[in-house]
Amino acid sequence: xNNVNNRLVKLIETNTNNxxxxxxxxxSSNSSCKYCEYNIITIGTNRQSKIIIDDKIGFVNIxxxxxxxxxxxxxxxxxxxxxxxxxxxxxxxxxxxxxDLQKNKNKIIKNQIHSTLINLxxxxxxxxxxxxxxxxxxxxxxxxxxxxxxINLIILLNGKVVYPSHLLxxxxxxxxxxxxxxxxxxxxxxxxTKSATKRRxxxxxxxxxxxxxxxxxxxxxxxxxxxxxxxxxxxxxxxQMIANAYCLIGNEINILxxxxxxxxxxxxxxxxxxxxxxxxxxxxNGKNRVSKSIMNMIPLTNNESxxxxxxxxxKKLTNTIRNQVKY
Numbered sequence: 001x002n003n004v005n006n007r008l009v010k011l012i013e014t015n016t017n018n019x020x021x022x023x024x025x026x027x028s029s030n031s032s033c034k035y036c037e038y039n040i041i042t043i044g045t046n047r048q049s050k051i052i053i054d055d056k057i058g059f060v061n062i063x064x065x066x067x068x069x070x071x072x073x074x075x076x077x078x079x080x081x082x083x084x085x086x087x088x089x090x091x092x093x094x095x096x097x098x099x100d101l102q103k104n105k106n107k108i109i110k111n112q113i114h115s116t117l118i119n120l121x122x123x124x125x126x127x128x129x130x131x132x133x134x135x136x137x138x139x140x141x142x143x144x145x146x147x148x149x150x151i152n153l154i155i156l157l158n159g160k161v162v163y164p165s166h167l168l169x170x171x172x173x174x175x176x177x178x179x180x181x182x183x184x185x186x187x188x189x190x191x192x193t194k195s196a197t198k199r200r201x202x203x204x205x206x207x208x209x210x211x212x213x214x215x216x217x218x219x220x221x222x223x224x225x226x227x228x229x230x231x232x233x234x235x236x237x238x239x240q241m242i243a244n245a246y247c248l249i250g251n252e253i254n255i256l257x258x259x260x261x262x263x264x265x266x267x268x269x270x271x272x273x274x275x276x277x278x279x280x281x282x283x284x285n286g287k288n289r290v291s292k293s294i295m296n297m298i299p300l301t302n303n304e305s306x307x308x309x310x311x312x313x314x315k316k317l318t319n320t321i322r323n324q325v326k327y
Contacts, residue, residue: 008021016050018044019088020094022087023040023085024041035236037228041064041081041084042064043066043094044064044067049064050062051228053224059224070094071097078104079109082161084098114325116152123149127140127146129275134304137292137302138277139275143310144186148167148251179317182317183317186314187250192246197246200298202297204226214263215263229252232245233245236248257281264281
């Protein structure tokens with residue numbers, strides 16, 4: 001491990017001017033697998049994100065934050081740094097800051113639980129409103145998005161940090177009382193095949209290409225990002241973990257769609273709609289950027305009966321989990 005850490009420090013010093021850094025995500029825990037990248041946060045003045053493919057240790061994803069931003073950061077960023085490992089501590093005293101965070105781990109996770117529950121409840125309400133307006137693609141999207149938040153909530157209630165690439169493993173290891181088969185159903189895992197996973201990957205490619213102006217990602221960074229995701233999917237499918245691959249890409253689609261819509265609203269100085277999302281993305285500025293057939297590859301359905309049944313299941317499961325939240 002020391003050899004890996006030394007290699008990471010060398011890569012960071014070569015590619016940034018920042019000399020304080022930590023490893024976050026699954027590589028800072030015992031949850032990582034061969035396909036996982038090293039997620040690094042550097043603290044300093046260099047503000048350029050990078051993805052590096054190193055011939056010795058694989059993918060390295062370097063992000064940044066200034067020390068001032070770190071100290072004044074919101075609860076969500078404090079949560080990201082839980083379980084992190086300090087690679088290099090220059091003159092900023094980041095080690096002491098991380099120790100202080102660990103002392104407040106239960107409080108930080110509790111705050112994350114409450115914010116996740118609020119967002120989950122909001123998205124359930126958005127789905128209900130979309131059904132009432134006969135916007136069924138929007139309704140089914142909000143159910144999918146809320147379902148991932150429900151999974152996060154279950155993992156958080158076990159006192160664990162959520163690792164997006166390992167959601168199903170973390171879900172299976174949960175000690176919370178709930179119906180796991182209903183969770184699988186909400187994530188459409190019964191549809192997880194190699195071909196369905198490949199179609200979801202195609203959706204991500206098309207979304208990036210269609211909304212490159214809003215996402216503001218340079219082509220080199222995007223190509224590396226897609227290569228990393230494709231390597232993860234290849235590893236999972238080759239090792240008989242197709243459901244994990246399907247779940248992972250679904251989560252990536254959810255994050256990407258929300259980012260596209262958020263950037264669109266910021267660019268146009270507008271408040272996000274109360275229940276629309278896909279119907280607005282499909283027709284941004286009157287341009288049919290993404291067809292409904294692409295959205296159906298996620299897959300989403302226009303069937304009102306199916307959507308209503310899923311929403312009822314989601315509400316029941318959410319109530320079961322909510323009753324286990326300690327305020």
